Amino acid sequence: MNRQTDRTGNKAGALALAGLIGAAYAAATLLLAPLSYGPVQIRVAEALTALPYLLPGAVPGLFIGCLIANLAGGYGVVDAVLGSGATLAAALLSARAPNAWLASLPPVVINMLVVGGYLSFLLDMPFLACVLYVGLGQMAACCFLGVPLALFLERRIKKGGDPPAR
Numbered sequence: 001m002n003r004q005t006d007r008t009g010n011k012a013g014a015l016a017l018a019g020l021i022g023a024a025y026a027a028a029t030l031l032l033a034p035l036s037y038g039p040v041q042i043r044v045a046e047a048l049t050a051l052p053y054l055l056p057g058a059v060p061g062l063f064i065g066c067l068i069a070n071l072a073g074g075y076g077v078v079d080a081v082l083g084s085g086a087t088l089a090a091a092l093l094s095a096r097a098p099n100a101w102l103a104s105l106p107p108v109v110i111n112m113l114v115v116g117g118y119l120s121f122l123l124d125m126p127f128l129a130c131v132l133y134v135g136l137g138q139m140a141a142c143c144f145l146g147v148p149l150a151l152f153l154e155r156r157i158k159k160g161g162d163p164p165a166r
Contacts, residue, residue, distance in 0.1 A: 018061035021048060025065025030072060037073045039119045039130045042137040045069070046107055049087065050146035052095035053103035054153055059095055063088040078118055086114035100150035104142040111138050 028045035029036045036043045045065070051058035066087040070079040090107040097103035112135030120130035 014057040017055065017057050018059075018064070021051060021058045021061030022063075022065035022068070023061075024048060025062055026068040026072075029065075029069035033073075036069070037075070039116075039123055039125055040133045040137070042140050044141055044145065046087075046111070046138060046141035047145035047149055049091055049094060049107040049142055050100055050103050050150035051153075052091045053097050053100055053150055054157065056095040059088070059091040062091045075119075075122060078122060082118050083111075083115055086110045100147045100154065101143075103150065104147050107142045107146075108135060108138040111135075 025045040025048050028048075029043055032044050035041060036045070048058070048065075049062060052062070063084055067080060067084040070083045073079055075083075087107070090110040093106035093110075094103040097106075112131055116131035116134035117127065119125070119134065120127040123130070
């Protein structure tokens, strides 16, 4: 399967899926804004970063959704560029993971270091504190919400027919 198509080879379907995931990410982040930003955050939308494990076409949607959320978040261009770049890198790695548990690790580790790092600088807070706070929030979103979501969807896909080509 070409990564620019959905599992049926439909480019429009892949674009629609990416758009839906991006909209869901941005909407969840903005609706839960007090929890989604800052050094102590649980960005619930990060649960969606497990989706590239099953649906590689989710990668651009996650990037665009995160970019929109970060542009609205109040930390400026640094957050938009570095935060969205971290989500993109994590999504690309998650797409190559062999299982949902391992797919949850890149978003935790990359965002912990990148987002925790620049928030430490921007907010003049200790690096270790920011990294740990962001890492714990990422773990909550990715491991405790994202993994169950991916496992649920994986079962649904297997029941409904062929899983998407990886």
